Amino acid sequence: MPYTVSTPVFEGPFDLLLHLISSDKVELWEVSLADIVDGYVATIAELGDGLDLETATEFLLIAAVLLELKTRRLLPGRENVEAEEEFALWEERDLLVARLLECKTFKDASRELERRIDEASRSWPRRVGPGELYQSARPDVMAGVTPERLRDVMQRVLEPKPVAKVELTHVAPVRVSVAEAVAGLVVALPERQRVCFTDLVVGVRERLEVIVCFLALLELYKQGCVDLEQATTFGTLQVIWLGENTTDVAGDLVVVEDYEG
């Protein structure tokens, strides 16, 4: 579907937001988000077939951020909000402000470009060339051009342009699932109690299998069956078995979902 969402006053969600905010029609906190959404929906309805999915998605994203910000402020018990969460919120907001500002900057710059284009379009350049008189003195641009070369050029022009494709053949199929790796570990670990990760994956050739084993360990860590120690960054990872010394634990483990590849 071609992208055609474009009206003189509005195009796209950032513009909408900018338009609403900077025209002072909207103090986001004073006027309802519902109004904005209604306005947007109305615009979309007007556009009809011109609706672009990406535009709509982007708008939803922004609307969600705003909604979240607003919800948190309006809901009781705000003082309990974790500092970290608050910080994340600030970051989100700063990011949004930065993007809106950047968008507005280029929007204003584009007006100046338009003004210059209009100005320059009132003059026409002379494009006449030296004329017949000097034709013979000009270098022969057709030197070396044969009918066959012209055909080759034409053939290349007519070739369908290659469409970019993601090459997947080098991706190895997943041999072991995380669930299987967990099942293997709960058998192997109780016997060894404490083992370093490199020893655990010795003999494993595929990098993917190493990753799967690591994910399985994380899963076990999450469930409190193992402890992980690493003295230094990139240092040796020690795996300590915390579970019972039997293999029964396997039965208690929450079913581990397969990591879809």
Add this chain to the structure above:
Amino acid sequence: MTEDAKAIEAIVMVAEEPVGAGLLAQLLEITPSHVEVLCHELAESYRRENRGFELVKVAGGYQFQSRPEMAVYVERFVVDGQNARLSAAALEALAIVAYKQPVSRAQVAAIRGVNADAVMRTLAARGLIGEVARDDGPGQAALFGTTTLFLEKLGLFSIEELPPLAGFVPGPEIMDSLERSLLADSAPKVDLRGGGEADSDVTESTF
């Protein structure tokens, strides 16, 4: 300078062909004889100021050109100052015009996916392509074809002697829809090398 004289200077400066006194008169809403007087005065003023260009009256009308005494510089410019070979873009445009003539600038642009104005101008200035017709559609876009000079340079007797395109060539309907999807303005519908005889007639008789 009167407004009329200024207008004549402006129009003749950007005109690619000599402009007739009749046309100038019509554009300025004055009489052709008044145009003649003004042009004469302008030519006189350039001579008096000893400028490097002159306003001359040739068969078709008035045009600016470099003054003959400056020929040595112009020749240097023509020999050294310009590209000695066609750019890849120009060669592409030339191939398209050769195989699809008559064809508009917009169609060439659509097939190449980029603007073709500059390269078409270069090709026309080199005498390799020329306007052969006007499209019937709105806007009456100029349609271009190759010239006899083009045939001479390639050592061809007629455009029919161009080597046929081998392998898969999209049929007219595919090309048509491709163009329509790419064209911003309404593209003229052109028979794509279907009427071979008619095409070559146009080409040969026009140049």
Add this chain to the structure above:
Amino acid sequence: MTEDAKAIEAIVMVAEEPVGAGLLAQLLEITPSHVEVLCHELAESYRRENRGFELVKVAGGYQFQSRPEMAVYVERFVVDGQNARLSAAALEALAIVAYKQPVSRAQVAAIRGVNADAVMRTLAARGLIGEVARDDGPGQAALFGTTTLFLEKLGLFSIEELPPLAGFVPGPEIMDSLERSLLADSAPKVDLRGGGEADSDVTESTF
């Protein structure tokens, strides 16, 4: 008129595109800075004589063009509809490419907050932007930049002549209103609807 000035007039008169000061200097065997001085004097003389054309510095060189005040006459004469206006969206994308080049489609889209494929295609078809490089990163995205035609269409000598982007950064009052709109903490403490409604009412009515 000196011989050099005359030669410049003659050469620029027959050039199909702007002629650089370097090339003129080479052809006349004088220094580029002398060329600049002579061209400036020529431009000044046309202005003084109130001629219908002017000598301008555009897209890397000098060229003759009709004077803007004569647009009304030249318009009647030039009949190509190539100057269809660009949409606001296309202009914005053009501004982003102009100031941030080389830049990928994705980067343009990220700044504008909407898909940029269609407008970028339009701009390329108009010859205002073109692929200038490929990104090193995965996917090797095409990177776009502005063209010589872009400079011509804006009457710029080079891309450095673009007005500084800093001049368009929104003023503090816009920034303030943006911040205020988005800032949770500075939200009005008093009730929002004027009446003495309870919080829950506000909540309901505002969402």
